Amino acid sequence: MRILFVHQNTPGQYKHLVRRLASDPANQIAFIGKVQREMPRVATVTYKPNREPGTATHPYIHLFEGQVLHGQGAVRAGLALQQRGFSPEVICAHPGWGEALFLKDVFPDAKLLTYCEFFYRADGSDVGFDPERPVTLDTRCRIRAKNAALLTSLEAADWGMSPTEWQFRQHPEAFRSKISIIHDGVDTDLCRPDEDVVVTLPDGRVLTRRDEVVTYVARNLEPYRGFPTFMRAAEDILRRRPNARILVVGGDEVSYGTAPADAANWREKMLAEVSPDPDRIHFLGKVPYDRFLEIVRLSRAHVYLTYPFVLSWSLLEAMACGALVIGSATQPVQEVIEDGRNGLLADFFDSRSVADRVVEALDRACDDPDGVAALRSAARRTVVERFDLERICLPAQLRLIEDLRAGRKPGVTAEVPGLAAVG
Template sequence: MRILFVHQNTPGQYKHLVRRFAADPAHQVAFIGKAQRSISGARTVVYRPSREAGAATHPYIHLFEGQILHGQGAVRAGLALQKDGFTPDVICAHPGWGEALFLKDVFPDAKLMLYCEFFYKSDGSDVGFDPERPVTLDARCRIRTKNAALLVGLEAADWGVSPTQWQRRQHPAVFRPRISVVHDGVDTDLCRPDPAATVTLPDGRVLSRADEVVTYVARNLEPYRGFPTFMRAAAELLRRRPNLRILVVGGDEVSYGAPPAEGGTWRERMMAETQPDPARIHFLGKIPYDAFLSVLRVTRAHIYLTYPFVLSWSMLEAMACGAVIVGSDTPPVAEVIEDGRNGLLVDFFDPKAVADRVEEALDDPVGMATVAAAARRTVVERFDLASVCLPAQIRLLEDLHAGRLPLFPAD
């Protein structure tokens, strides 16, 4: 089988899948992306948009113009592959940046499978969820047009895959019968408990499972991942528990939403508002993956809060490492965590409730050991990379290539 993967951030969600196929000489693999990263066994072609979206473009379609430019860049890369003798049987593409817009026009006989990560709505998901950030009519109109490239891609696609049931359900009903649910997968051999794990702080202090440690992780510290609620809960917890240490992993940029209106970063704003003990809350920034796993292994309670939005890999990795999750009772978190069995659920907007549930975890180590074991078991049974997710992803591609109807869940 000849497979083309397309993702602007090479390799993106295709990391494990592309490596598996590229390592098998029975397959030919190519990758189109913006990032200059080589993949053993695969041809890689880097594209660049010819220009940025115009400053004078109407704001409702500014994103769409940028996506068209990315789509044209992917076309040029596809033509280069075609000229070099590579014509795919199957294309796997993330449509979010526009790269999937025109691939079927370059390779009309190829089967196109999209990574259906998120479909935007002005009601019922992330937008309008936070009362501190009301939605204007202008914003609703702009959000509707954000789906332009996704709709064009979905119309052209032969099939799609979403990582969770909730993310699949965000897509229009007409497309859902052609979207399977298969998660990207978690390496549970790598993400596993380690009672001997330690974390060395910048001041040289070493923390272990013997210490009272609470953790929070996000790519960037921002409202979409509940950072304001977390900080208010953290300040309360530090006041209640004199031996507590809180480790925070994440950057100061903005992945989703917007920076504070008054300027600065969300970390600066929330530190000024909550004024937690600076000697016992440690902002580690963005750290290497092995250090990140050590953070998850020493924690006694891991706080994961999110808008109704894309589920973070970090929550499942924390569960696989045996962490007790105190998570927001929002989809798709509640799709994975059953309150009291494999984690603790809490109101996203209630810092006191977050603090109370963290204390519940800290004060009941015997009961929480059962919860932590159930958390890891959930990930092993439902999200394990080697035994569950990667085989299902491969089966989807093989079914698509063979003309068989892939499996998809009923609504």
């Protein structure tokens, strides 16, 4: 097969899929992105937009102008591939930055498979979730316009792939009949428990599973991932658990939402509001992937909070490592965690509730180790049975691509226990 992947942050969600397809000498694989990363047997072409969106552009379409510029960059990269004799049968593209807008115009005979990660709504998801940020008419108009590139890409696409049922349901009903629910996949052979794990902190202190360790992980520390709630809970947890230590993983940039108006970043803002014991809370910044796995394997209570938004890989990877997760009772998390069966849930905005569930987990680790072991085993089993990379997700993705290439209508879901067919 001849397959073109397109994602501005090479390889993005296509990491496992590209590697698998490129390992077969019968396939020809190319990748268009803004970031140059060498991958074995993959022809890579990078691009950059010619300019930034204009300062005078209407705020509603400022994002769309940027997406059009990215789309034009992807066109130029596609033409470069054409000149080298590459003509894809299937294109796998993430539409979020606009790169999928014009690909069918460059390669009209190719089947376009878009990665349907999210569709913005003024009700029922991230917008309007925080009561301190009410939805205005201006917000509604801005959100409607924000979907322009996603809608255009959906119309052009031959098929779509969405990682979870909740994310699938955010997309317009008119397009759901051509979107399959298939997760990117979790390598459960790599993401697995290790009772002998050892983590050495930057100050030289060594932690093992015998230590009372609470963990929190996000790409960046910000409200979308519940960081303010977590920090308020952290102060409470450390006060109530004198032997506990908290490890915080994440950067100080902004992935989603906005930076605070009155501080350099959300970490500094929250440390000005609350005062957790500085000797027992450790901000580790962004860490390499193997270090992240060690941290969640070490954890006795792993906190994962999120707006109704894209579900983080880190949640499923932590569960696969046998972490006892205290998650927010928001729709993306509730699709994966059932309270008391494979984890614990708490109110996203209620820091006392989060602290109570963490303290409960720590108490149970001492008083009911068999019960905690059962929760941890159930967490891992959930990921193995529904999101396993090699046995479920990659085979489903490969079938979908082959169906498109062969002109067959794909199925709408991966064959996952507990996930009914939709569409």
